[in-house]
Each structure stands twice: as structure tokens, then as C-alpha cells.
Amino acid sequence: xxWEINSNQPIYLQIMERIQSLxxxxxxxxxxxxxxxxxxxxxASINPNTMQKALNELEKIDLIYTNKTNGKFITEDTNVIQNxxxxxxxxxxxxxxxxxxxxxxxxxxIIKNINQYIQNNLNNE
Amino acid sequence: xxWEINSNQPIYLQIMERIQSLxxxxxxxxxxxxxxxxxxxxxASINPNTMQKALNELEKIDLIYTNKTNGKFITEDTNVIQNxxxxxxxxxxxxxxxxxxxxxxxxxxIIKNINQYIQNNLNNE
Amino acid sequence: xxWEINSNQPIYLQIMERIQSLxxxxxxxxxxxxxxxxxxxxxASINPNTMQKALNELEKIDLIYTNKTNGKFITEDTNVIQNxxxxxxxxxxxxxxxxxxxxxxxxxxIIKNINQYIQNNLNNE
Amino acid sequence: xxWEINSNQPIYLQIMERIQSLxxxxxxxxxxxxxxxxxxxxxASINPNTMQKALNELEKIDLIYTNKTNGKFITEDTNVIQNxxxxxxxxxxxxxxxxxxxxxxxxxxIIKNINQYIQNNLNNE
DNA sequence: GTGGTCTAGACCACC
DNA sequence: GTGGTCTAGACCACA
Numbered sequence: 001x002x003w004e005i006n007s008n009q010p011i012y013l014q015i016m017e018r019i020q021s022l023x024x025x026x027x028x029x030x031x032x033x034x035x036x037x038x039x040x041x042x043x044a045s046i047n048p049n050t051m052q053k054a055l056n057e058l059e060k061i062d063l064i065y066t067n068k069t070n071g072k073f074i075t076e077d078t079n080v081i082q083n084x085x086x087x088x089x090x091x092x093x094x095x096x097x098x099x100x101x102x103x104x105x106x107x108x109x110i111i112k113n114i115n116q117y118i119q120n121n122l123n124n125e
Numbered sequence: 126x127x128w129e130i131n132s133n134q135p136i137y138l139q140i141m142e143r144i145q146s147l148x149x150x151x152x153x154x155x156x157x158x159x160x161x162x163x164x165x166x167x168x169a170s171i172n173p174n175t176m177q178k179a180l181n182e183l184e185k186i187d188l189i190y191t192n193k194t195n196g197k198f199i200t201e202d203t204n205v206i207q208n209x210x211x212x213x214x215x216x217x218x219x220x221x222x223x224x225x226x227x228x229x230x231x232x233x234x235i236i237k238n239i240n241q242y243i244q245n246n247l248n249n250e
Numbered sequence: 251x252x253w254e255i256n257s258n259q260p261i262y263l264q265i266m267e268r269i270q271s272l273x274x275x276x277x278x279x280x281x282x283x284x285x286x287x288x289x290x291x292x293x294a295s296i297n298p299n300t301m302q303k304a305l306n307e308l309e310k311i312d313l314i315y316t317n318k319t320n321g322k323f324i325t326e327d328t329n330v331i332q333n334x335x336x337x338x339x340x341x342x343x344x345x346x347x348x349x350x351x352x353x354x355x356x357x358x359x360i361i362k363n364i365n366q367y368i369q370n371n372l373n374n375e
Numbered sequence: 376x377x378w379e380i381n382s383n384q385p386i387y388l389q390i391m392e393r394i395q396s397l398x399x400x401x402x403x404x405x406x407x408x409x410x411x412x413x414x415x416x417x418x419a420s421i422n423p424n425t426m427q428k429a430l431n432e433l434e435k436i437d438l439i440y441t442n443k444t445n446g447k448f449i450t451e452d453t454n455v456i457q458n459x460x461x462x463x464x465x466x467x468x469x470x471x472x473x474x475x476x477x478x479x480x481x482x483x484x485i486i487k488n489i490n491q492y493i494q495n496n497l498n499n500e
Numbered sequence: 501g502t503g504g505t506c507t508a509g510a511c512c513a514c515c
Numbered sequence: 516g517t518g519g520t521c522t523a524g525a526c527c528a529c530a
Contacts, residue, residue: 010513010514011514011515012514018227021224021227021228021229024228024229025227025228025229026229047514047515049514049515050514050515053514053515085228085229088228089225089228089230089238090242092221092224092225092228093221093238093239093242094242096217096218096221096239097239097242097243099217100214100217102146102150103146103149103150103210103213103214104146104149104150104151104210105214107243110239110243111239111240111243113214113218114218114221114222114235114236114239115236117215117218117219117222118222118232118235118236135519135520135521136520136521137520137521161501161502161503162502162503162504163501163502163503171521171522172521172522172523173522173523174521174522174523175520175521175522177503177504178520178521180503185310191502191503191504192502192503193502193503193504193528193529193530194501194502194503194528194529194530195502195503195530196501196502196503197502197503260504260505260506261505261506262505262506271477271478271479274478274479275477275478275479276479286516286517286518287517287518287519288516288517288518296506296507297506297507297508298507298508299506299507299508300505300506300507302518302519303505303506316517316518316519317517317518318513318514318515318517318518318519319513319514319515319516319517319518320515320517320518321516321517321518322517322518335478335479338478339475339478339480339488340492342471342474342475342478343471343488343489343492344492346467346468346471346489347489347492347493349396349467350464350467352393352396352400353396353399353400353460353463353464354396354399354400354401354460355464357493360489360493361489361490361493363464363468364468364471364472364485364486364489365486367465367468367469367472368472368482368485368486385528385529386529386530387528387529421530422529422530424529424530425529425530428529
């Protein structure tokens with residue numbers, strides 16, 4: 001698993017988004033126990049405080065919950081996860097299309113370009 | 126022209142991207158003179174220094190050039206503009222697809238979702 | 251360390267070149283942490299913003315990198331440093347020779363004059 | 376004749392230095408009449424005011440003089456020219472050596488590098 | 501009037 | 516405490 005960090009965004013947000021994706025995509029399953037903050041931070045090569053902050057963000061949106069004595073766990077409510085997945089994918093699409101139109105591409109161009117990209121880069125992997 | 130500023134990203138970067146889009150999309154044409162830094166800053170309701178920083182970023186990538194005491198101008202080299210447009214659109218697509226796949230969607234899903242979104246939100250505007 | 255500033259060139263460029271030389275010459279070694287911007291600016295008797303602008307220039311050419319909240323560090327990539335050293339020394343020589351020829355001296359004259367200068371001014375220091 | 380202008384230095388200084396070189400190198404000879412400011416400026420593609428300022432600088436150091444009704448002329452005092460040539464060449468050498476030593480090269484390195492450069496770039500032109 | 505530079509001082513997120 | 520950003524305001528050279 002890769003933990004690529006770039007400097008343009010706060011680290012805790014990048015980590016937060018990364019873990020969020022791992023949950024949404026099903027890599028972490030409902031009810032799974034997360035590694036301890038110390039271990040998790042070590043794995044990602046970041047400061048434990050930063051990992052703590054990232055996990056707090058995830059807890060705020062009910063994607064994980066804390067069991068004081070046992071650690072942090074992925075929510076067992078699959079609705080929460082599914083809803084977030086839908087909401088995020090719509091958001092990604094909306095942002096993407098807005099940016100593409102800003103540089104002067106219309107719907108047709110966008111569809112064409114993305115199909116082309118997928119043809120070239122993904123199908124034959 | 127709208128100058129929406131949000132607080133998640135440095136203002137100068139948002140302005141820089143905005144102007145970049147205006148050039149790439151053809152709103153500003155090769156050889157056009159930009160408003161003076163002071164006027165431009167006033168229009169965007171930001172400090173002249175911040176505007177200057179944004180324009181410096183655009184000058185670094187040769188999208189504009191400075192004629193001292195006369196103002197700043199859009200490059201006349203259309204190749205620079207076209208190349209940037211291609212490069213940026215590829216980048217947008219790459220980032221978009223990576224994010225979508227990170228949350229567990231495959232190529233088919235992506236194409237399907239984006240087509241659906243365009244059907245619903247754009248064609249009947 | 252001397253921080254002589256003259257008024258013919260922007261301060262930030264003079265500072266930039268000075269620090270660049272300190273890195274290239276080996277005074278600052280790969281991986282070294284630079285003084286904090288505030289301290290560095292105080293040492294050079296300039297405003298922190300000006301120092302930051304100078305350091306930004308060095309970061310642009312990958313000679314230093316920023317570890318947010320920890321400080322700025324000399325690149326660990328010795329190739330970057332060595333290449334820059336070669337490139338700059340060539341540039342210095344090229345500019346020097348061009349100027350000398352502009353005032354009517356040929357290669358022989360140049361070599362002769364520079365040897366003479368070194369004899370007179372440097373060997374017996 | 377080339378009038379290359381870069382933006383890092385005031386134009387009038389670049390022009391001034393260029394004409395100075397043309398005089399010192401003997402391209403313009405003692406007593407020669409310079410083109411009119413209008414023509415001269417047109418040749419160099421600059422504003423007449425800028426050319427005026429450049430010529431004023433040359434007049435300050437007695438390299439040219441003005442005959443109200445006839446125009447501007449190169450000084451007939453060859454001593455002035457010769458002295459300036461010596462003085463400038465020393466200055467160029469001093470600056471060059473200082474910069475080279477700043478980046479960590481010693482006298483030997485300097486001599487070696489400059490000989491090498493001349494071998495490679497000039498002898499076989 | 502134009503861009504460029506510099507200072508002073510403030511606030512912020514991050515660790 | 517660290518770097519980053521932003522504002523306000525000033526001054527300068529240039530054309």
C-alpha cells in the first residue's frame with residue numbers, strides 16, 4: 001500500500017482521504033479493526049499526532065468509531081459507507097467536469113478525451 | 126467574470142489557475158494585454174501583491190510575459206498554450222480516474238457514471 | 251559570513267546567489283538544515299519575506315527543499331549540486347569571455363591578462 | 376550589430392555598456408559622429424528617451440561629447456579610451472575571479488577551466 | 501502609470 | 516517554533 005504525500009495539502013487531509021478510500025473501496029471491511037495509531041503512523045511514515053487528526057476526521061463522519069479499550073473500528077453500517085461512496089463519486093465528477101469546461105472543453109470533448117485516455121492507458125494493463 | 130475564492134487553497138494559486146483557464150479557454154487571446162496589476166487586483170478584490178504572485182506563476186511557465194512599464198501580455202506562442210491545454214486536460218483526467226478507482230470504481234463504472242451525470246445535468250440546461 | 255548588499259540588484263537575488271554559492275562551494279552540505287527563515291533574515295539584516303523569496307528561488311531549482319514545520323534543507327542529491335556548479339562555472343566563463351572580446355581583447359590577451367592578475371593579486375596573499 | 380536586451384537590468388545600462396564596448400574596441404573611432412538619437416534609438420528598437428539616458432551616461436565619463444548643432448561625437452582623447460579599457464578589463468577579471476572562487480574553485484581550477492573553454496569553443500571557429 | 505521590490509506586521513495550519 | 520500567505524503601504528526605475 002502506498003502512502004504518497006505531497007506538500008500542497010495538509011498531510012492529515014491526504015491521509016484521511018486515503019483511508020476513506022480504503023474503506024469505501026472495500027479494502028477495509030465493516031467491523032475491521034484498524035492498526036493502532038502508533039503502528040498506523042509508523043506504516044505511513046508520519047507523526048502519530050497527524051494520524052490521530054486524520055482518524056478524528058473519519059470519526060466525525062461516522063466512518064470509524066472508537067472502542068476505548070480495544071481501538072478503532074470501521075463502521076458496521078454499510079449504508080453510511082455506500083452513501084459516502086455515492087456522494088464522493090458525484091463530487092469527483094462534478095469537480096472534474098467543471099475544471100474541464102473551465103479550460104474550454106465541452107461535454108463531447110470530455111467524453112471523447114476520457115474514453116481515449118482509458119483506451120490508451122488502462123484496458124491493456 | 127467571477128472570482129470565487131475559497132479558503133482551502135492559497136488565493137494566489139486560485140487566481141493563477143483562474144487566469145490560466147481564461148487563457149487556455151481562449152477568453153484571453155495571444156498577444157492580449159492584461160489589466161494592470163493594480164486594476165486586476167481591484168477587480169478580483171485582492172491585494173496587488175497577491176495578484177503579482179499569481180501572475181509570476183504564469184510567467185514562470187511562459188504563459189504571459191512582461192513588458193516593463195507597459196504591462197503584462199499573453200504569450201503569442203500558441204504552441205505553449207495548446208501544449209498546456211493538452212497537458213492539463215490529461216492531468217485532470219488522470220487525477221479523476223485515479224480517485225475514482227481509489228474508491229473502488231472500474232473503467233466501466235466511471236464511463237457509465239460520467240455519462241449519466243452529463244445526461245442529467247448538462248444536456249437539458 | 252558576510253552579507254554585503256549593494257543596491258544595483260534586488261536584495262533577494264543577491265541573497266539567493268550568495269546562498270547558492272555557499273551550497274555549491276560545500277559550505278552547506280547535502281542534507282544540512284538551513285537556519286529558520288526568521289533567524290536567517292535577522293542574520294542577513296533583511297526582512298523575513300525577502301529571505302523567503304530568495305529561498306523560494308533556490309527551491310525552484312531543487313537546490314533546497316522544505317519540510318514544513320521542520321525547516322528547509324539542502325538537497326541530498328549531489329548530482330543536482332554538481333550539475334549546477336558545472337553549469338554556473340561555464341556560464342561565468344562564457345559571460346566573462348564575451349565581455350572581454352566585446353572590448354576588443356582576443357583569447358591570447360584574455361589568458362595573458364588573467365594570468366597576470368592572478369600572479370599579482372592572489373599567489374602572494 | 377546586435378542589440379540583445381534582457382530584462383534583468385535597466386535597458387539604458389545595457390545600451391550604455393554596449394556602446395561603451397563599441398568605442399573601446401575601436402568599432403567607433405575617436406572623433407566619429409554618432410547617429411542621431413532618433414535613428415540610434417530606432418536601430419536599437421528602444422525608446423529615444425532611453426537612448427538619451429544611455430548617451431548621457433557615456434558623456435558623464437567623457438567618452439562622448441555633444442556639439443549642440445552637429446550631434447554627439449566620440450572623444451578624441453585616446454588616453455580616456457585606453458584608460459577605460461584597462462580599468463574595465465581589470466574589473467571584469469576581478470568580478471569573474473571572485474565569482475568563481477565563491478563557488479569553490481581555486482586559481483588553478485579557474486585557469487584550467489578557462490583554457491579548456493577556449494580550446495573547445497573558440498580556437499576552431 | 502507601469503511593474504518590481506521591500507518592509508512591517510499579522511494570522512494560519514501544522515507538528 | 517516552523518514555513519506560508521496575505522495585506523497595507525511605501526518607494527523606485529523606467530518610458
